[in-house]
Amino acid sequence: MLNFLGLYVFDRGIAVYSGSVIDVFARVDVSEEAVRSTLTRMTSRGLLAKHRNGRKVYFGLTPRATDVLRDGERRIWQRGAVNRDWDGTWTLVGFSLPEGRRGERHDLRTQLQWAGFGPVQNGLWIAPGTHDVTEVVEGLGLAGNVTVFTAQHAKPTEAADLARRAFDTTAIAARYQDFLTRWREPDDSLPDDLARQLLLHADWLDLVRQDPHLPAELLAADWPAIEAEELFQALATRYVETATPIAAAAIESVDVGAV
Incomplete structure (x- = not known):
C-alpha cells in the first residue's frame, strides 16, 4: 500500500477513490476485504485522510504519511544499496x-x-x-x-568483525539473491506491468529498509546488492513507461482541495 501511495499519490495533491485502490490491488491477488481493512487501519493511525465526494470515499495522504513516503523515496533513490562514503565512524x-x-x-x-x-x-x-x-x-x-x-574501532577489534557480529550479512546477502532470482525474469503470470511495478517496488523497499547500509569496504567484492540495485533501477525505469498509462486508466482521483 505504501508503494502504491508513493507511486501514484505522493506529491500530487490528490485523493484516490477506494474502489480504484481495490481494483488495482486485485491485480496482485489482494482481496477487497484486506484493502478496506488496510485503508481503515492507516486512517486510524493518521496516515490517510478520508474525503467524500458524493457517495464515494477517497483517501489522501496526511503530513505523517508524506514524511514516511519521503523517507522511502530517499532510501530508494538517493542513499543507494551500498555505503561508499564511510568515514570509519x-x-x-x-x-x-x-x-x-x-x-x-x-x-x-x-x-x-x-x-x-x-x-x-x-x-x-x-x-x-x-x-x-x-x-x-x-x-x-x-x-x-x-x-x-x-x-x-581500535585494535584488536576489526571493523569487518564488528559488522559480522552486529549484522547477519549472510541473511542480508541471501535476501538480495532472492530478489535477483525473482526479478531477472519478471512473473508472466501477473496481469500487467502495473502489477509488476507494485510488487517490484514493494520487494525493493522491503530490502533496503532491512539493510543497515554497511560500508562497501567491509563487504565481499561480489556483494549482491550492487547487481540487485542495477536490476531494480532498470525495471523501475521500464515500468514508468509501461505501467503509468495503465494506472491512469485504472485510478480515479480528485484534487484534495475539491472534496
Whole structure:
C-alpha cells in the first residue's frame, strides 16, 4: 500500500477513490476485504485522510504519511544499496532497561533496527556512520535510559568483525539473491506491468529498509546488492513507461482541495 501511495499519490495533491485502490490491488491477488481493512487501519493511525465526494470515499495522504513516503523515496533513490562514503565512524547506543520494561525495550530495539543499527553485545547497538537517534529515543520517552556516542574501532577489534557480529550479512546477502532470482525474469503470470511495478517496488523497499547500509569496504567484492540495485533501477525505469498509462486508466482521483 505504501508503494502504491508513493507511486501514484505522493506529491500530487490528490485523493484516490477506494474502489480504484481495490481494483488495482486485485491485480496482485489482494482481496477487497484486506484493502478496506488496510485503508481503515492507516486512517486510524493518521496516515490517510478520508474525503467524500458524493457517495464515494477517497483517501489522501496526511503530513505523517508524506514524511514516511519521503523517507522511502530517499532510501530508494538517493542513499543507494551500498555505503561508499564511510568515514570509519560508528554510532553506538547503549541502554539498560529492567525486565519489567520489556515492552519499551522491544520498541527501542525495533526502532534501532529500522534506523540501521545492530546488536554488537547485550545492551549495545551500533551503526556505521553518524546517526541522530534523538527522535527515536525521545519519542519512546527513554532519554534517561540511553547513552549515545560516536567512536572508531581500535585494535584488536576489526571493523569487518564488528559488522559480522552486529549484522547477519549472510541473511542480508541471501535476501538480495532472492530478489535477483525473482526479478531477472519478471512473473508472466501477473496481469500487467502495473502489477509488476507494485510488487517490484514493494520487494525493493522491503530490502533496503532491512539493510543497515554497511560500508562497501567491509563487504565481499561480489556483494549482491550492487547487481540487485542495477536490476531494480532498470525495471523501475521500464515500468514508468509501461505501467503509468495503465494506472491512469485504472485510478480515479480528485484534487484534495475539491472534496
